[in-house]
Amino acid sequence: AQKVTQxxxxxxxxxxxxxxxxxxxETRDTTYYLFWYKQPPSGELxxxxxxxxxxxxxxxxxxxxxNFQKSTSSFNFTITASQVVDSAVYFxxxxxxxxxxxxxxxxxxVVTP
Amino acid sequence: EAxxxxxxxxxxxxxxxxxxxxxxxxxxHDNLYWYRRVMGKEIKFLLHFVKExxxxxxxxxxxxxxxxxxxxxxxxxxxxxxxxxxxxVYFCASSQDxxxxxxxxxxxxxxxxxx
Numbered sequence: 077a078q079k080v081t082q083x084x085x086x087x088x089x090x091x092x093x094x095x096x097x098x099x100x101x102e103t104r105d106t107t108y109y110l111f112w113y114k115q116p117p118s119g120e121l122x123x124x125x126x127x128x129x130x131x132x133x134x135x136x137x138x139x140x141x142x143n144f145q146k147s148t149s150s151f152n153f154t155i156t157a158s159q160v161v162d163s164a165v166y167f168x169x170x171x172x173x174x175x176x177x178x179x180x181x182x183x184x185x186v187v188t189p
Numbered sequence: 190e191a192x193x194x195x196x197x198x199x200x201x202x203x204x205x206x207x208x209x210x211x212x213x214x215x216x217x218h219d220n221l222y223w224y225r226r227v228m229g230k231e232i233k234f235l236l237h238f239v240k241e242x243x244x245x246x247x248x249x250x251x252x253x254x255x256x257x258x259x260x261x262x263x264x265x266x267x268x269x270x271x272x273x274x275x276x277x278v279y280f281c282a283s284s285q286d287x288x289x290x291x292x293x294x295x296x297x298x299x300x301x302x303x304x
Contacts, residue, residue, distance in 0.1 A: 111292075113295070118297070119298050120297040120298065121280060121282075121295035121298075123292055123293075123295075126292055174291070176237060179224075179233075181230075182231070
């Protein structure tokens with residue numbers, strides 16, 4: 077069975093601080109895909125990144141960076157120099173070769189000025 | 190290009206009533222998914238269409254839920270009769286193909302409240 081754990085329910089930071097969101101996953105598949113989605117207060121789920129199980133290269137996109145480590149089954153997400161607009165719920169998700177996503181419970185990020 | 194759209198954005202109904210949710214996927218996307226998030230819980234998969242066919246409906250909670258995708262375009266999800274525990278946010282997502290590199294793009298969700 078697949079499982080995604082986001083142990084942090086809520087993280088509060090002051091603007092310009094860095095914030096790291098943890099994601100730990102479980103799967104028996106050798107090929108799988110990991111995702112991060114952002115849900116701002118407006119409610120929609122916004123796709124941020126997809127990572128394949130055979131590609132452990134970390135990725136940086138602007139103020140966002142992702143650290144994928146198969147050895148610890150983790151796919152952590154860091155926001156550098158946080159801004160108020162980063163306030164949202166962030167979901168980590170796992171998918172096998174095709175089909176449904178298995179989501180974590182989400183982490184609420186609150187960035188205050 | 191328009192994203193995934195869902196209608197209505199909110200729905201408040203009484204227990205026992207019927208509600209129909211609609212999802213319009215991104216044009217050209219053969220894959221359409223329904224998910225829901227019940228208050229305080231995780232986002233859970235409901236079912237997956239490939240064009241008009243149900244590829245996977247393992248997440249449908251019971252036979253009060255009926256999903257259709259006639260013609261392989263938009264989809265409807267009907268709840269009849271609605272129960273209190275059906276309250277939550279219903280998300281629709283679509284993807285271009287079923288290949289391994291697919292990414293699902295989500296709509297804004299329909300917030301359903303059953304009183």
